[in-house]
Amino acid sequence: MHRVADLVADYLEGVGERPVLPAVKPGEVRSVLPAAAPEQPEPLDTILDDYLRVIEPNLTHWNHPGFLAYFAITGSGPGILGETLAAGLNVNAMLWRTSPAGTELEERVCAWLARMMDLPADFHGHINDTASSSSLVALATARHRLPGLDVRVRGLSGRPEVPPLTLYASDQAHSSIDKSAIVLGLGQENVRRIESDGDFRMSVPALAAAVARDRAEGRLPMAVVATVGTTSTTSVDPVPEIADLCAREGLWLHVDAAYAGSAAICPEYRALMPGIERADSLVVNPHKWLFTPVDCSLLYVRDPALLKAAFSLVPEYLRTAEDSEVTNLMDYGFQLGRRFRSLKLWMVIRAFGVEGLRERIREHCALARDLAGWIAADPRFELAAPVPFSTVCFRARLEEDPDRFNERLLARVNAAGPVFLSHTVLKGRYTLRVAIGNLRTEREHIQRLWELVGRAYDELRGE
Ligand SMILES: Cc1ncc(COP(=O)(O)O)c(C=O)c1O
Numbered sequence: 001m002h003r004v005a006d007l008v009a010d011y012l013e014g015v016g017e018r019p020v021l022p023a024v025k026p027g028e029v030r031s032v033l034p035a036a037a038p039e040q041p042e043p044l045d046t047i048l049d050d051y052l053r054v055i056e057p058n059l060t061h062w063n064h065p066g067f068l069a070y071f072a073i074t075g076s077g078p079g080i081l082g083e084t085l086a087a088g089l090n091v092n093a094m095l096w097r098t099s100p101a102g103t104e105l106e107e108r109v110c111a112w113l114a115r116m117m118d119l120p121a122d123f124h125g126h127i128n129d130t131a132s133s134s135s136l137v138a139l140a141t142a143r144h145r146l147p148g149l150d151v152r153v154r155g156l157s158g159r160p161e162v163p164p165l166t167l168y169a170s171d172q173a174h175s176s177i178d179k180s181a182i183v184l185g186l187g188q189e190n191v192r193r194i195e196s197d198g199d200f201r202m203s204v205p206a207l208a209a210a211v212a213r214d215r216a217e218g219r220l221p222m223a224v225v226a227t228v229g230t231t232s233t234t235s236v237d238p239v240p241e242i243a244d245l246c247a248r249e250g251l252w253l254h255v256d257a258a259y260a261g262s263a264a265i266c267p268e269y270r271a272l273m274p275g276i277e278r279a280d281s282l283v284v285n286p287h288k289w290l291f292t293p294v295d296c297s298l299l300y301v302r303d304p305a306l307l308k309a310a311f312s313l314v315p316e317y318l319r320t321a322e323d324s325e326v327t328n329l330m331d332y333g334f335q336l337g338r339r340f341r342s343l344k345l346w347m348v349i350r351a352f353g354v355e356g357l358r359e360r361i362r363e364h365c366a367l368a369r370d371l372a373g374w375i376a377a378d379p380r381f382e383l384a385a386p387v388p389f390s391t392v393c394f395r396a397r398l399e400e401d402p403d404r405f406n407e408r409l410l411a412r413v414n415a416a417g418p419v420f421l422s423h424t425v426l427k428g429r430y431t432l433r434v435a436i437g438n439l440r441t442e443r444e445h446i447q448r449l450w451e452l453v454g455r456a457y458d459e460l461r462g463e
Contacts, residue, residue: 003048008080011056016065016440019417024058060420065440068449069422071231071259071391072437075293078351082344083293092337095318096326099340103327106342109349110298116354117264117284120277124304126332127296127341131258131283132176134299135225137311137333138281139167139180141301142223142252144310152310156185163220166190168210170202170237172230174256190219199386200235200426202226204242211249223252228273229260232424232433233385233393236260239275246280255279258297260389262289263365266358272388289364289390289437290357292348296341299333307332364390364436367446371434374450380457384426390436393426396457403430405460412456419449 032054061067063075075083093102110125128134143151149162156162165186169177171193181191192210195203211221224246226237239255246253255276261284263269264276276282282300286292301307312331314323330336349357368390375381375394384393395406410423410432424431434449 003045007048007052012063015061015063018057018061018064020061020064020066020420021414021417022058022060029054029058063438063440064420065438065442065445066419066449067438068434068436068441069420070435071288072435072441073288073294074291074437074439076291076348076352076439078347079291079293079344082347086340086343089340089343091340093340094330094336094338095320095328096322097320102340102342103329105346106329107327109342109346110300112349113284113286113298113345114300116349116357117261118267118270118277119264119282119300120302123282123300123302124307125298125300126329127298127338127345128333128335129295129297129339130176131174131256131285131297132179133333133335134258134283134297135176135254135256136180136183137299137307138254138283138301139177139223139225139252140184140334141281141307141310142254143184143186145252145306146220146222163218164190165222166192166214166219167223167225168192168194168207168221168251169225170194170196170200170227170230172196172200172202172232172235173225173227174231174258177225177256186222196235200230200233202237202242204238204245207242208245211245211251221249221251223254225254225256226279228255228257228276229263229389231259232426232431234260234387234389234391235385236272236388239273239278243275243278247278252280253278255282258283258285259288262286262357263361263389265354266361269361269365269389286345286348289361290345290348291352291360291439292345296345304332360439361390364441367436367441367443368392368434370443371436371446371450378454380454384429384431392434392436393424393431394434395429395431406430406432408460409453409456412460413449413452416452416456419445419452421449 062073091099091102093099096103106127114123114125167181167186178188178191181188194207194210197203214221224242226239226242228236243253264273280302283297285297287294287296308331311333329338368387371392372383372387375383380396381394382397384395396409398405407430410421414420422433424433
């Protein structure tokens, strides 16, 4: 344990000196690993030597200050300690009986975060691995609520009387929503991707028209997913208008705030998300922007009894004497066994304090605003979307073949080593993304990024 603690400390101290991306080709790591497991035990020191030689150098370094791709994340010190303690305990928090403190800490920490995000006091939270699972559980509950279908017992197949169930999300919503439709038996064909406006926010008139069309054609609208902080640009769908429509139409409202929900702990960013308190379900991922190690995703629901009705199934061997008095977390989703994730989140919230967490989020947003200002002031580049939080989308301005140029620009910037950016396509145009979310990212790293981008642009133009 002491050697591992030193390995982690050394890694974190030196991670910024490495290139973010390893110089490794597909298959190279596999080729140096033995094809079969060892028959005889090996000393842990030998295994850790191999970890240092083969594993650590061949990873993409998410804890690097120059990691600015996808949504940048941080395994913060308190989070790493919480994760370590949870591994040592190895409790399975499926029932209150199997983990009394694990169950009650999870309830308490979820209530803390709800209060921090200014969500209603009666929102019920529990922790899943990822937003993909949280959204799946939420949408399964929406399906369970549909009257007269009893999908839980009767399923969907072989029932010609059941109309196609439809789901609505913007053309900017995350692919996990389509995956939910795949798993829930709705089918990708029945996910309506509603067009977004010039600022990448779902068009509510287009949503209303899609729902009306589906009803007229005999389909059964089920739920709308509003995204607060879309994956490409972090745009915020107009939740109040979507909530009005859901109320009028009797549709479930699921809010995907996986990324930007963390910013709701700052009143000024919470103000950018009016209406989230009207959700039937809401997902937020502390493992994205609340400095908690992967994985940790909170699902809040307005009506936990409905969630339980959708999922609770208690075989005899899982009955306990306290069932009527306690929460058994296995009742709130499809998984039985569950990790003790609340421990790391509890440690993160306490060690930073809510004010400390707010400061870090504000700092990330301020860095993003600085970068956006530099881009806007440089005639070589343009901003590709508004910057409400800490993610900046931009591209080089060019008359000729801009997509190809921007693709090469990204490759060149990433090949330099100190930073790693990712890309997206916005309204058909190739776009570079800078997502600031790592605690180690400071102004100097963003300045360095900007220098690298400018230099790569000039070199490519020269060529
Ligand atoms: C808006 C949004 N929702 C959901 C997800 C999926 O998150 P997870 O990896 O926790 O399933 C992402 C991932 O980036 C996201 O950006």
